[in-house]
Amino acid sequence: MTVVPLPYYLVLSAILFGLGAIGFVFKRNVITIFMAIELMLNAVNLAFVTFSRMHGQLQGQVFVLFVIVVAAAEAAVGLAIIIVIARSRQSLNVERVDLLKL
Amino acid sequence: MTLELILFFLLAAVAVAGAVNLILQRHPIHSALSLIVVMGALAALYLLLGAEFIAAVQIIVYAGAIMVLFVLVIMLLNAGEEERTNLSRMARYVGLPVGFFLLFELAYVMARAAGTQAAAPGVAPASTRQLATMLFREFVLPFELTSILILIAILGAVVLARRES
Numbered sequence: 519m520t521v522v523p524l525p526y527y528l529v530l531s532a533i534l535f536g537l538g539a540i541g542f543v544f545k546r547n548v549i550t551i552f553m554a555i556e557l558m559l560n561a562v563n564l565a566f567v568t569f570s571r572m573h574g575q576l577q578g579q580v581f582v583l584f585v586i587v588v589a590a591a592e593a594a595v596g597l598a599i600i601i602v603i604a605r606s607r608q609s610l611n612v613e614r615v616d617l618l619k620l
Numbered sequence: 621m622t623l624e625l626i627l628f629f630l631l632a633a634v635a636v637a638g639a640v641n642l643i644l645q646r647h648p649i650h651s652a653l654s655l656i657v658v659m660g661a662l663a664a665l666y667l668l669l670g671a672e673f674i675a676a677v678q679i680i681v682y683a684g685a686i687m688v689l690f691v692l693v694i695m696l697l698n699a700g701e702e703e704r705t706n707l708s709r710m711a712r713y714v715g716l717p718v719g720f721f722l723l724f725e726l727a728y729v730m731a732r733a734a735g736t737q738a739a740a741p742g743v744a745p746a747s748t749r750q751l752a753t754m755l756f757r758e759f760v761l762p763f764e765l766t767s768i769l770i771l772i773a774i775l776g777a778v779v780l781a782r783r784e785s
Contacts, residue, residue: 522628522668528730530632530665534658536723537639543715547702549648549694553655556686557639560662563678565730567671576754582674583755586681587766591773593686597693598780604697610648611703 527568534561548600548610552593559589628668635661646702648694652687659683673748 538561541554563582570578604610606620638658642651659682666675755763 521622521624525731526628526632527665527669529727530635532727532730533636533723534639536719536726537636537643539722540716540719541639541643543719544643544711545651545702547648547699549690549697549699550642550651550702553642553648553651553690556682557642557655557658560659560682563674564662564665567666567669567674570671571669576751579671579674579751580755580759582671583677584762584766586677587770590681590686591769593689594773594777595780597689598777600693601697601781610697610699 524568524572528565531561531565531568534558534564546611546613548603548612548615551612552596552600556589556593559585624668628665631661631664631668634658635665648699648702649691652690652694655690656683656687659687673751 535558538554538558541557542551545551545554563585566578566582566585570576570582600610603615607614609615635658638654638661641654642658645651645654659678663675663678663683666672666678
């Protein structure tokens with residue numbers, strides 16, 4: 519049915535994941551690093567949906583739903599931690615966050 | 621070039637451009653807006669793949685709820701421009717090639733592994749109805765567990781972000 523070859527989606531997913539990994543390593547702002555993680559999760563979701571299409575099975579899409587739910591929970595807790603870090607160090611730069619306890 | 625193929629390349633270009641922009645921008649709010657662009661493009665790609673429900677969830681939960689949370693925190697913390705540091709020289713000359721190597725290797729392996737099955741273009745697996753049936757029959761226990769997970773996450777967020785009195 520689809521005329522777009524499915525490997526194209528997988529390659530796009532890999533590119534997005536790689537860009538997310540690069541952003542994760544390179545960015546210094548902790549919020550942007552968190553966004554790079556979300557980008558990687560999105561890339562994985564695209565791969566899941568593509569595989570679901572490839573095999574004609576629905577489990578992939580169900581798994582994407584769970585990934586989205588876990589990402590929402592992760593975002594809530596992670597952003598709370600970021601708020602605490604920003605309050606205690608007055609900075610969002612990860613290079614200043616090198617001690618577990620002040 | 622059919623319409624779908626053109627649409628795919630357009631959306632893929634938008635997604636990759638958004639991701640690159642996320643990395644290049646120095647201000648977190650600009651990165652957040654780029655990420656929203658990526659998510660919108662991905663939602664359209666899900667529609668192309670025939671996953672309508674996932675596309676809707678992507679827009680509502682990801683672009684809607686999660687990114688609003690991000691933007692809210694950025695504004696709450698009054699996050700400014702990223703600081704430049706000296707550590708980036710080695711990262712630039714070693715990390716960037718390694719990162720791009722990882723990127724291309726991943727893309728190559730994905731393309732090759734999928735190539736064997738790509739002859740069959742795949743059937744559209746499903747309607748939203750079938751997805752719901754599967755979610756509430758086979759996956760009903762994990763589904764209920766996610767509600768507990770969300771509850772714990774909310775509690776954790778409230779406890780963490782509370783001001784010490």
